[in-house]
Amino acid sequence: MSTARPRRQVVLLRPVPGRTVIHDLWAGAKLIIVGAIGVLLTFYPGWFPIAAVALLVLVSARLARIPRGVLPSxxxxxxxxxxLGGLTATFAGSPVLSVGSMEIGFGGLLNFLRITALSIVLLGLGAMISWTTNxxxxxxxxTALGRPLRPLRVPVDDxxxxxxxxxxxxxxxxxEFSVLYAARRLRPPDVDAHRRGRGKRWAAELIDLLAAAITVALRRADEMGDAITARGGAGQISAVPSKPARRDWVAFAIVAVVCGAALALELTVLPTSSARS
Incomplete structure (x- = not known):
């Protein structure tokens, strides 16, 4: 008798334990790097920038010793x-390969693969920040990054x-929601044979779940408020000194060199190959 393997859940906003060079980077440096890469991929979502960012993510995951178990199923x-998306995109875009009465557009398939790779790279980049940042x-x-906005009366601390x-x-x-969902699955199945009766029962259970979720959220908010008050108020959350170190500037330089090389290849190699074809 074979048993189904349990699916691995998504692990986000929980850093992987360990002290590595990626864990020790300043959180502001990671945010700046992610923002700069996001701007790069917004204006130049080509294969070379995507490959460069993917290389950075893989090397960072290796240096941070991220285990495979954190990857969701x-x-x-x-x-x-x-x-299905790749199949439908195959029939659109040039160059087109004619096979009998059917035309296969490789341009549409390449665009679909590029967008898919871009999405995976951006998800991996966000996951790396989540797995290596407290x-x-x-x-x-x-607060440190928004310090220049304080003269403009921008509530950076808030x-x-x-x-x-x-x-x-x-x-x-x-x-909490996972516990509520597990408790819901333990309830006996619906035995009402009428479709209208099952619909009313599902609506009632949905209302019960929403009410329980709101109650849990309010209870958690009250506990968090008491904990913040006991530790000196909300101002203590952003009052910790925070600034970049030497390793952060090294990370900036590495990312700038890799992304700059990828952008140079994107602007020089691809236009030349397109002109030759």
Whole structure:
């Protein structure tokens, strides 16, 4: 008798234990690097920039000693959607290969693969920040980065505290909702034979789940408020000194060199190959 393997859940906003060079980077440096890479891929979403960012993510994961167990299981329906999207994109775009009465457009397929690779790289980049950064380091980093906006009366400290509390509460709420969903699955199945009766029962259970979720969220918020008050108030969250170190400038230089080389290849090699074809 074969048993199905349990699916690995998504592990986000929980750093992987360890002290590596990636873990020790300043949280603000990681945010700046992610923002710069996001701008690069927004204006130049080509194969060379995508490959360069993917290389940075893989090397960073290797240096941070990220285990394979943190990667979530990919559901089968997602593979089906990707295959369906690639199949439909194959029949659009040039160059076109004629096979009998059917035309296969490799341009559409390449664009679909490029967009898919771009999405995977961006997800991996965000996951690396989540796996190597403590949530408590985000608020001081945001406060330090937003310091030039203080003369404009921008509430940087309040924004940093709100962001830190949101990131801190998100994993707790996910755990609570998982417990509620597991408790819902333990209830006996619906035996009502009428479709209308089953619909009313599902609506009532949905209302019960929403009410329980709101109650859990309010209870968690009350506990977090008491904990923040006991530790000196919300101002202490963003009051920790935070600034870049020498290793952060080295990381900036490495990312700038890799992304600059990828951008140079994107602007020189691809236009030359397109002109020859």
């Amino acid at each position: 990919v559901p089968r329906w997602l593979w089906f959607l990707l295959a 949530v408590a380091e985000i608020a001081p980093a945001v 924004w940093a505290v709100a962001l830190a509390l949101s990131l801190r509460a998100f994993p707790m709420l996910i755990d």
